[in-house]
Amino acid sequence: MDTRTALLAAAAALIVASAVGAAAVPGAITDPRETNEPPGRIDIAGTTVAPGEVRGETADLRLGTDLRHRGSTVENVTVRHRAIGSESGLLVDETTVDVGDVDFEGERTVNGTVTVEREGGYRIETVVFADGQRRQERTTRVAGVAALTPDYADTQVGFTEGAVWPTVAVSVVEADNETATLSASVSVTNRGDEASDDVDLRLYLRQAESNVVAAEATETVGTVRPGRTDTVTATVEVPAGYNYYVDAALFDDDVLVDETRGVANLNPRETITANETVRDVAFSVEDFERGEGGVGGDGADRAPTDDGSTDGSTPGFGPLVALVALVAAALTARRRR
Template identity: 40%
Template sequence: MNREAWLGVLALLLVAAAVGVVALAPGALAERTDEDVRPSRLSLQEPRVAAGEIGGERAELSLDVRMDHRGGDADNVTVEVQAVDTDTGLVATTVRKNLGTIEGDREVRTRMNVTVDRQGGYRLSIRLYEDGRRIDIGSTDVSGVDSLTPDYARTGVDFHRFGTGEGSLPVITYDIAGEDGNRTTLRTGTYLTNRGDDPAAGLELVVMARQVESNVIADRETVSIGNIRPGRTVTETAELTVPSNYNYYLDGILLKDGVIVGTATAPAKLDPSRPAPKNETREEVDFQAGDFEQTPDRGDDDGFDTPMPTQSSGGPGFGAIGALAALVGLAAIAARRHA
């Protein structure tokens, strides 16, 4: 018998064996019933929250949701995140996400972005649904949302702080660059450090001299700051001309694209006999507002200085001698009428 014949006989034997098995065990090839399918077990793990896009009024909270799946398939899985204001108890927003069917024994991760007002704190409540049935819940709290820095104001550059002790170097230093009459020119120095990982550019520094007792701004100057490399400190100088014999606060304001990103203040004592207070005591000070005029008054527009008339005891008018002469004259007239 050749090879083809042997293969044909073998195939017939296999078919006959399969028919015999079906006849002897009719349920061997039956379809699986619902009772044979393993139930799915899906549970939430501890969530993690990170800051997403931060604006001036709104903040995005990026929630990392993790689930542990065991058993059979989990169909029509949905995750719901609800943000509740912890101060008022009101629901701020609700976000839902459909994950479809989850198969196999594994950990499942998904990211949910929740946008809320940039203020106060929130409780993020998480609910897990399968085919519309809630099967697990979880929550996490977030506080200090108002302290998140908006993306437009984020920079690695800030004023370099030397310490808070009495002998520490101030954030803004100064020296006397010159004096002219009752005006003193201060040359200020400000230290700026880039603590970020990228170069910083597009910054401006505004330095102001603010008189201590009155808070009058005596002078200000704006300095454009060049590129600052990561991990580097630069010194920016500005000259301010102020009235002498007063004490001042030197205020530094750091701006990025017109947004304030940092502030600093240091004292400047031009009148050491009167110490600069810490905005907590009251003291009588001989403050002359005219010393702080930016454009002195030059009088009338005609250019002539016309003195105002004045009166004194020794000038024309009813002084002491004039009054005595008038009394003598009145007495003489009265005596003549009686004669």
């Protein structure tokens, strides 16, 4: 056997021996750089819940999940969120966020969203999966969702609430026996951090005992600086001699955002408050008709008398009532005979 053949035979024997040793001792050919790296681990470090888009019936809850990773890469990571009604125990919404392979060191936030109804409370269950295997879970409870303000009604301008300064102040500008011109001043405050956009102020003056709307007005509330209070004034004309509720409302793009009430006592014998009436008094519908001839509709002078009727007619009586009175008097006289 020549030298070349002997060397080839020795090399082949060495390769066979190495292969047999590697099979007999697992990990014998493992890269020494990987022997000290721990297996990949991922868990939940913390969770947060914040309101997202708020609508009339539903609201979005923005969920933040802080994932903490250590060790080697964790493959195929997903985060599942479930919103469950606190009282019913029913599943309301579910969403899954695909994170993918996680190889970062430390913590990272994964965001998700669930949609719930604006009522009651909810239990938010968050579960982390790695390659289809459940790794860790966390439960967060949410209450008071109904208190969230819908986006369409999100304005910081509202009626001023003060113990002394009136929210609605009414003064008489001009008055006669038939009508009274009133000036209604309404106080509004910007409770936000930025200047407000324009909103509409709408006023209704309702006769206290009948709820008939005697007058109405609309004014624009302009820009109000943060933390400032402004006064908006509207002038209306109503029949004299009656008491009125002054209903005020703020509308933002035809959405009711705040409301309040004041009173205007024009009847010297009766007074009302914003929440109750002292007692009923006489009321004439004709005084509140809106016609071309003035407040009464026909141009006639109809000044209210003490009992609430109008001049030129017998208060509370008509031909039929008079006829009944005559018949009753005749029967009484006949019995006396």
